Amino acid sequence: MGKEVLVTGGLGFIGAETTLALMKEGYDPVIVDSLVNSKIRNLGALESLSGRKIPFYQGDVRDESLMERIFQKHAFEAVLHFAALKAVGESVGKPVLYYENNLGCTLSVLREMERHGVSRILFSSSATVYGDSEDLPFREDSPVREATNPYGETKVMNERMLRDYVIAHPETEVVSLRYFNPVGADPSGLLGEDPNGIPNNLFPIINQVALGLRPGIAIYGDDYETEDGTCIRDYLHVVDLAEGHVAALSHSKGPGFHVFNLGTGRGTSVLSVIRAYEKATGRKIPYTIAGRRPGDIAMSYADPSRAEEELGWKARLSLEDAARDAYRFATKVLKEEK
Numbered sequence: 001m002g003k004e005v006l007v008t009g010g011l012g013f014i015g016a017e018t019t020l021a022l023m024k025e026g027y028d029p030v031i032v033d034s035l036v037n038s039k040i041r042n043l044g045a046l047e048s049l050s051g052r053k054i055p056f057y058q059g060d061v062r063d064e065s066l067m068e069r070i071f072q073k074h075a076f077e078a079v080l081h082f083a084a085l086k087a088v089g090e091s092v093g094k095p096v097l098y099y100e101n102n103l104g105c106t107l108s109v110l111r112e113m114e115r116h117g118v119s120r121i122l123f124s125s126s127a128t129v130y131g132d133s134e135d136l137p138f139r140e141d142s143p144v145r146e147a148t149n150p151y152g153e154t155k156v157m158n159e160r161m162l163r164d165y166v167i168a169h170p171e172t173e174v175v176s177l178r179y180f181n182p183v184g185a186d187p188s189g190l191l192g193e194d195p196n197g198i199p200n201n202l203f204p205i206i207n208q209v210a211l212g213l214r215p216g217i218a219i220y221g222d223d224y225e226t227e228d229g230t231c232i233r234d235y236l237h238v239v240d241l242a243e244g245h246v247a248a249l250s251h252s253k254g255p256g257f258h259v260f261n262l263g264t265g266r267g268t269s270v271l272s273v274i275r276a277y278e279k280a281t282g283r284k285i286p287y288t289i290a291g292r293r294p295g296d297i298a299m300s301y302a303d304p305s306r307a308e309e310e311l312g313w314k315a316r317l318s319l320e321d322a323a324r325d326a327y328r329f330a331t332k333v334l335k336e337e338k
Contacts, residue, residue, distance in 0.1 A: 009082035078120035087200035091151035102154035128152030149295030180234035180263035184322030185329035192329030207330040216286035220293035234301035237317035247313040263302025280323035
């Protein structure tokens with residue numbers, strides 16, 4: 001038996017790509033996923049791309065009996081915890097759902113780690129913990145502020161819980177990876193971002209427009225204090241993000257609570273993303289301007305230098321790479337299913 005790691009939410013957009021990256025580096029991932037916001041076809045894609053069978057448990061991470069069974073059957077050296085709801089706009093309308101799910105999943109994972117002596121966890125955090133600050137770029141020592149939406153607040157509260165857990169269990173290594181804006185797809189075209197229901201993130205909507213499944217995209221606000229009036233974000237290719245997790249797992253920081261930004265260090269406006277997608281794919285993406293969306297901030301981008309210095313990780317793929325890979329996934333998988 002190799003290096004077993006538990007991947008919660010391992011069939012989601014980021015979890016699946018990270019699972020693939022883990023296998024390439026000799027890890028043996030075990031996946032638990034409720035399929036609430038992911039697809040079972042991703043398991044087949046992962047096994048096809050890796051040539052390996054992957055232990056998979058379908059269920060809610062908050063199910064104590066399920067998690068106990070998984071931890072009893074496997075000897076994990078670490079947990080990579082992705083399982084969470086993640087739509088900013090939806091969280092504003094459904095705060096109870098977000099607090100119940102996102103905090104409950106982490107509590108369940110920590111309970112089983114404590115019972116079974118697992119002392120390493122990589123937590124899927126977010127740049128939303130920096131709040132609506134003008135102190136850009138965000139650094140790991142930038143203040144963690146009250147978030148602008150319930151989704152972000154669950155990440156702030158989860159980090160607080162993990163810090164408290166380390167105090168009570170000083171042998172534990174917690175690595176909180178603060179993502180900026182993951183985009184793109186696996187270059188194979190078999191794995192990509194395909195949320196259940198109406199998409200909330202930018203690239204899945206653009207893909208639907210490119211496939212002719214919707215007439216255009218709404219841009220939420222063009223009156224921000226940015227170059228073209230649209231929000232600016234740090235868009236990171238999901239392959240780079242997955243490799244950041246492998247780097248964090250491979251470079252143990254030892255016991256304690258450790259934080260790393262995973263981003264490119266460059267901010268790009270929503271309008272610029274649409275233009276980059278059009279250039280990379282040759283597809284025209286019509287858009288309309290709508291009012292600002294609750295919980296959004298004007299600008300967010302990373303200072304990722306700590307990850308480069310301490311983990312040897314740096315984003316290497318471009319926004320155009322992300323657009324091409326996303327469109328490949330759209331034409332190879334989504335088009336066949338719609």
